[in-house]
Amino acid sequence: xxxxxxxxxxxxxxxxxxxxxxxxxxxxxxxxxxxxxxxxxxxxxxxxxxxxxxxxxxxxxxxxxxxxxxxxxxxxxxxxxxxxxxxxxxxxxxxxxxxxxxxxxxxxxxxxxxxxxxxxxxxxxxxxxxxxxxxxxxxxxxxxxxxxxxxxxxxxxxxxxxxxxxxxxxxxxxxxxxxxx
Numbered sequence: 449x450x451x452x453x454x455x456x457x458x459x460x461x462x463x464x465x466x467x468x469x470x471x472x473x474x475x476x477x478x479x480x481x482x483x484x485x486x487x488x489x490x491x492x493x494x495x496x497x498x499x500x501x502x503x504x505x506x507x508x509x510x511x512x513x514x515x516x517x518x519x520x521x522x523x524x525x526x527x528x529x530x531x532x533x534x535x536x537x538x539x540x541x542x543x544x545x546x547x548x549x550x551x552x553x554x555x556x557x558x559x560x561x562x563x564x565x566x567x568x569x570x571x572x573x574x575x576x577x578x579x580x581x582x583x584x585x586x587x588x589x590x591x592x593x594x595x596x597x598x599x600x601x602x603x604x605x606x607x608x609x610x611x612x613x614x615x616x617x618x619x620x621x622x623x624x625x626x627x628x629x
Contacts, residue, residue, distance in 0.1 A: 451511065455518030462519045467526030477534075481527050482592045488520030489585040496578045521585060525552075531595070 466484075473480055495513035497503050529545055536544040562568060563577075 451514055452518075454511075455515045456522075458515050459519045459522035462523035463526055466523045470526050470530045473527075477527055477531060478592065478595065481524055481531065482589060484520050484524040484527070485585065485589045485592055488517050488524070489582070489589055491517030491520060492578075492582050492585055496582055499578060 470477070491513050495510060495517055498505060498510045498513060529548055532548055533541045533544050
């Protein structure tokens with residue numbers, strides 16, 4: 449309880465900081481996503497290793513791994529929202545963000561409700577949920593590495609290109625001119 453609460457509180461300023469700086473790093477967004485998710489996953493590997501007693505238990509290490517891991521995993525959310533907006537362009541930002549928020553909240557609620565149903569999940573199975581979360585973080589890293597974007601919205605903003613002027617050839621010409629994607 450207390451560990452999760454502190455982790456969540458610590459992640460709020462991280463979300464605000466990363467979210468407010470997302471526009472500054474729009475050209476390096478994929479790199480930042482992969483880096484932050486990888487660091488968070490590594491920290492959660494340390495947390496699981498501590499909890500499962502694969503390494504000698506150190507309560508300070510448990511707190512540090514969990515709080516910093518939570519800051520990384522939740523801190524990347526504003527960048528992921530921005531990437532989803534980029535990927536779904538020309539659909540409005542409001543619609544893509546609303547769908548992501550609804551999906552995120554529904555999955556969080558399902559996950560929480562399942563844990564509250566008596567005798568549905570044994571205590572032994574609840575101990576394995578750390579592995580489920582760790583696997584989901586690792587999958588997020590792999591999917592982020594494999595994701596390819598054209599940064600259409602960035603090109604439209606940076607070069608005053610209309611959507612009608614934007615085609616595969618013009619994207620390639622802009623890339624060849626040195627714009628980092």
